[in-house]
Structure formats: C-alpha cells, structure tokens
Amino acid sequence: MPMSNQGIGRILGHGSAGDAVASPSPARIGPNAVIQTGQALSALYGVGAARLIFESAGLGRHLEAPPTSMVDEHEPVALFAAIRAMLPPAEADRVLAEAGYRTAHYILDHRIPPLARKILPKLHPAIASRLLVSAIARHAWTFAGSGVFRGRVMDWTKPRVRLEIVGNPLATPGCPWHGAVFQRLFGTLCGSAATARHLECCASGQNRCVTELLCTGT
Structure with missing residues (x-):
C-alpha cells in the first residue's frame, strides 16, 4: 500500500511540507560543524595542533567544552x-572532508530515525534519494545557516541528486x-553514490554552491 506524505514524514521524523522550520536569526549552524572538525x-x-587552530579562530573554549546547541554561523566560518x-x-581539504564524514x-547515528535507516536503503534509489532530499531540505538551516538550500533529483533510472546552497x-x-x-x-541511505561533483562554488566568486551525486543502487 503506498504511503502518504504524512506517513513518509513520520518515518523520516518530520511532518508535512507545511511544517518546514525557518532559519532563526541570527543564522545558526549545527554544533557538529565545530565538534567534528575538532575531532578530525x-x-x-x-x-x-587542533588547539592551536581553534585558538587562532577564537574558539579555544569549544575544544575544551564542545558546544551542545546550535552555534552562530560565524564560528564554523572562522x-x-x-x-x-x-x-x-x-591538507586543509583533507581535514574538512574528514570532519564532514564524521558529521x-x-x-x-543520532538524527535519522531507526525506521528510516532500515527502510530507505531497501527502496529504489530514485525514491530513496527524493525522500532524503525532502528530509534534508526541512533541516537545511542547520548546515546552510543564512544560505538558501535547494535540492532536487533528476531522472528515475539513474537518479542524479542536485543540491544547491545560495550564499553558502x-x-x-x-x-x-x-x-x-x-x-x-546518500551513499548510506540511497545506495552507492558516486564521488560528489562540486560544479559551482561561492568560494570561487559564484553566488551558489552546487553539488551533484549519482545514486546507482547496490
């Protein structure tokens, strides 16, 4: 029996599309952007070395006592x-990639409901990837801060996931x-995902960051 949007929402741990949470002001980022970077x-x-870098960013206190709630986006930026x-x-890219992997x-382990972790990998990648994009979009402010997140999945046979953060x-x-x-x-929940391709980047002077992944199944 097909699941309704509300049923899917319950599995993923959120309600319907109308329940999306707006970014608070000032813009904040999930604490793992700091915590996992310190661990990496x-x-x-x-x-x-970690202490030296944290102190140079003015965040030595977070290495000693990791934050337990959302942080101002300026902290992970620094x-x-x-x-x-x-x-x-x-080496900087290596550290940031390791921090992203740990995040x-x-x-x-802690934010995806157990039922979703069990069900999503069993679905066709075209369906699983669309559900995951929807779930990510509802909580995008936790990693995009003041940026604007957009996500979509193209094609059904070989789904291509396109994730954008305007003003990242x-x-x-x-x-x-x-x-x-x-x-x-996406590699864990939607089948094997090809190496992420970064097509546009705010750090290169463009107005948005664009990442694409190919979800091919197992």
Missing part, C-alpha cells in the same frame, strides 16, 4: 578559515566538508 584535527594532527590559513590546501556519521556561508574551495556530508548520507 585531533585525529589527523594531534590535540596540540574555524574553516583558520584551517585553510594554517594548513596547505590539500554525516553522527547524523546517521561555510563555502571553501570545492566545499569538501559539504561534499563529504552529502556523499556519506
């Missing part, structure tokens, strides 16, 4: 900038953090 830095370079300023570009892992406040060249988050989520 510590794992790759040690706690001392942290990402400090990483890029203090590490070679390839997605946290989301899968967390943009860095190539957006390895966002790319890792999206690839991990």
Whole structure:
C-alpha cells in the first residue's frame, strides 16, 4: 500500500511540507560543524595542533567544552578559515572532508530515525534519494545557516541528486566538508553514490554552491 506524505514524514521524523522550520536569526549552524572538525584535527594532527587552530579562530573554549546547541554561523566560518590559513590546501581539504564524514556519521547515528535507516536503503534509489532530499531540505538551516538550500533529483533510472546552497556561508574551495556530508548520507541511505561533483562554488566568486551525486543502487 503506498504511503502518504504524512506517513513518509513520520518515518523520516518530520511532518508535512507545511511544517518546514525557518532559519532563526541570527543564522545558526549545527554544533557538529565545530565538534567534528575538532575531532578530525585531533585525529589527523594531534590535540596540540587542533588547539592551536581553534585558538587562532577564537574558539579555544569549544575544544575544551564542545558546544551542545546550535552555534552562530560565524564560528564554523572562522574555524574553516583558520584551517585553510594554517594548513596547505590539500591538507586543509583533507581535514574538512574528514570532519564532514564524521558529521554525516553522527547524523546517521543520532538524527535519522531507526525506521528510516532500515527502510530507505531497501527502496529504489530514485525514491530513496527524493525522500532524503525532502528530509534534508526541512533541516537545511542547520548546515546552510543564512544560505538558501535547494535540492532536487533528476531522472528515475539513474537518479542524479542536485543540491544547491545560495550564499553558502561555510563555502571553501570545492566545499569538501559539504561534499563529504552529502556523499556519506546518500551513499548510506540511497545506495552507492558516486564521488560528489562540486560544479559551482561561492568560494570561487559564484553566488551558489552546487553539488551533484549519482545514486546507482547496490
């Protein structure tokens, strides 16, 4: 029996499209943009290097006592900038990608309802990806902050996921953090996802960041 939109919403942990939550003011970002970046830095370079970078961003307090609620978007922006300023570009990208991967892992473990984690991978990728895009859009302000998120899925045979953030406040060249988050989520819940392609980037002077993934199934 086909599920209604309300039934799908309950599985994904939200209501109907009319229940979408607006971004608060000032714009805020989920704390894992900071927490998981600290863990990635510590794992790759040690706690001392992580502390140095956090302190240079004015966020040393968060390394000692990780935030437990949403943070002002300027905090992860400053942290990402400090990483890029203090590490070679390839190493900065490595840290941000690892932080994005860890953030997605946290989301899968703590923010995706168990029933959705069980059902979505069993659905056709064209259906699973559309449901996941809908769920992400409802909570987009937690990672897009003051940016405007749009997501859509093209094609049914080989679904192509296109995710956009207009005015992305967390943009860095190539957006390895966002790319890792999206690839991990879609790869886990919607079948095997090809490496995320970053087609446009606010960090390159464009007005939006665009990431595409191909969900091909197992």
